[in-house]
Amino acid sequence: MDNRTCGVVLLRSFKRNFPIMKSCGLELKKLPMVIVDEGQMRSAIRLLSDTETKIIRESMKIPEIKEYIEESNSTFLMYPYTHTKKGVDFIRFLSSIIQVGEFSDMKMNAMPIVISEGIPQGYDLEDVFLISLDGELDDIWVKDMLEVPPDNSLTMVSDKINHIVTEKHSAEEKSCLTAVCFTYPNLVTDGMEDEFDEMVKYALKLVELDEASHDTNGLADAFIRTLRDHHRRRGATYVYELPTLSCIEEARIDRAIFYNDNYVYISCIFFKTICQPILQTVSMNVLKAVLAENDILCKRGEKTFTSKMSYQDQCGTYNKKTMLRFHRKKLNIAGELDFISACKMDRR
Amino acid sequence: MQDHKKAKIAAKKLLNVQGVQSRLYVASYPVLKTVFEMSWDEGKSICLPYTEEGISPTDFLKKIKSRGVFLSVSGRTEKRAAEALFAYLLFTAEEVEIPYFHGWVVTSAGEWHYAEENEITMKELINIG
Numbered sequence: 001m002d003n004r005t006c007g008v009v010l011l012r013s014f015k016r017n018f019p020i021m022k023s024c025g026l027e028l029k030k031l032p033m034v035i036v037d038e039g040q041m042r043s044a045i046r047l048l049s050d051t052e053t054k055i056i057r058e059s060m061k062i063p064e065i066k067e068y069i070e071e072s073n074s075t076f077l078m079y080p081y082t083h084t085k086k087g088v089d090f091i092r093f094l095s096s097i098i099q100v101g102e103f104s105d106m107k108m109n110a111m112p113i114v115i116s117e118g119i120p121q122g123y124d125l126e127d128v129f130l131i132s133l134d135g136e137l138d139d140i141w142v143k144d145m146l147e148v149p150p151d152n153s154l155t156m157v158s159d160k161i162n163h164i165v166t167e168k169h170s171a172e173e174k175s176c177l178t179a180v181c182f183t184y185p186n187l188v189t190d191g192m193e194d195e196f197d198e199m200v201k202y203a204l205k206l207v208e209l210d211e212a213s214h215d216t217n218g219l220a221d222a223f224i225r226t227l228r229d230h231h232r233r234r235g236a237t238y239v240y241e242l243p244t245l246s247c248i249e250e251a252r253i254d255r256a257i258f259y260n261d262n263y264v265y266i267s268c269i270f271f272k273t274i275c276q277p278i279l280q281t282v283s284m285n286v287l288k289a290v291l292a293e294n295d296i297l298c299k300r301g302e303k304t305f306t307s308k309m310s311y312q313d314q315c316g317t318y319n320k321k322t323m324l325r326f327h328r329k330k331l332n333i334a335g336e337l338d339f340i341s342a343c344k345m346d347r348r
Numbered sequence: 349m350q351d352h353k354k355a356k357i358a359a360k361k362l363l364n365v366q367g368v369q370s371r372l373y374v375a376s377y378p379v380l381k382t383v384f385e386m387s388w389d390e391g392k393s394i395c396l397p398y399t400e401e402g403i404s405p406t407d408f409l410k411k412i413k414s415r416g417v418f419l420s421v422s423g424r425t426e427k428r429a430a431e432a433l434f435a436y437l438l439f440t441a442e443e444v445e446i447p448y449f450h451g452w453v454v455t456s457a458g459e460w461h462y463a464e465e466n467e468i469t470m471k472e473l474i475n476i477g
Contacts, residue, residue: 019452074451
């Protein structure tokens with residue numbers, strides 16, 4: 001089971017087992033926020049919803065939301081985030097009701113969740129529990145009801161929780177591990193016990209990533225250092241000047257850095273490779289959001305981090321490729337030495 | 349047929365339908381909800397939810413009439429006959445526990461039960477009416 005599949009199973013377990021977890025005081029006290037790539041909103045909704053799931057909007061009136069809360073059980077009240085001021089206010093509202101655990105004196109049996117393409121701007125991430133699901137989500141398949149144990153296996157779940165969850169664990173860790181434990185009976189039945197250990201590791205890693213996302217100070221500097229280290233370690237990455245690229249240079253589009261006077265372009269795949277050390281502690285979406293906030297990464301619109309890089313191939317044809325675009329000056333090492341010049345010096 | 353005073357008793361069909369049965373559906377979580385169901389013929393039924401005031405026999409009469417079920421009595425005695433029929437059906441009703449909604453619910457025995465999509469829920473029953 002890869003990380004994304006583990007993420008989906010964990011979220012579905014939070015959803016289906018919310019009433020039991022709540023009755024034991026082991027539910028997630030923070031609002032879960034699922035960060036997906038641009039254009040993946042529909043797929044995320046499809047993947048995480050069931051016939052009972054209710055989609056809520058910031059434009060809805062309080063009585064409507066109240067009715068949804070009253071009628072829902074073991075499911076999500078799903079909010080597809082819109083990058084607006086109202087959207088941010090609505091996240092605050094959802095976050096407060098999940099912390100209180102009830103709404104208008106009504107006990108909640110369904111869990112509010114936010115799905116967002118990219119990190120919401122202008123919102124303190126301290127109050128939310130971030131879960132990143134990168135890439136194409138239609139590829140993910142999870143067996144239906146894997147996360148719901150048979151009624152007579154709840155004792156097995158309870159034993160597993162007592163065995164795994166300790167007082168040393170934080171509240172978020174307890175919640176995530178409990179959600180994982182609900183999958184145990186079905187994993188055992190399907191002969192997939194090894195997957196359970198993977199899920200436990202993933203749950204603990206997820207909490208670690210969430211905590212790291214709340215403290216992003218120094219992340220921008222860490223990125224510049226990592227970029228430079230990667231370049232040095234790999235015996236100088238290929239660096240090519242735009243706009244004309246040879247056949248070889250074009251073939252290396254996902255393994256090289258491209259530049260002009262103002263910008264530096266790196267493909268999403270290569271960016272992921274370069275940032276591997278940082279991605280151990282924060283998610284890709286958080287990293288991109290922090291780089292955009294620090295004006296290092298250029299942003300297009302509210303949620304798009306990619307731009308089109310125009311170049312001319314050997315035959316003189318103009319082509320475009322979707323890349324991440326960085327302000328060249330912002331990548332200066334120690335604020336002075338031009339990054340591209342440093343790369344060229346390394347190559348010599 | 350005769351009673352103890354040897355008076356003749358003549359039985360007359362009370363309803364224009366056959367195979368009348370009654371059920372009392374109960375959901376205990378998250379709140380106690382009860383719905384009375386009367387069914388007849390093949391799969392035809394009416395549902396009446398219990399309110400704080402209980403179920404009014406007048407409502408019962410209105411509901412069965414709206415579904416084409418008539419009492420074969422005079423207009424003057426119709427209300428009393430409906431009251432008696434309702435009391436009898438309530439007394440003989442089979443009690444069935446159902447979940448209030450799908451997902452995890454607590455049963456009257458205090459145990460957790462996961463109500464799957466194929467199970468009828470109280471919410472659906474109320475909506476069907």
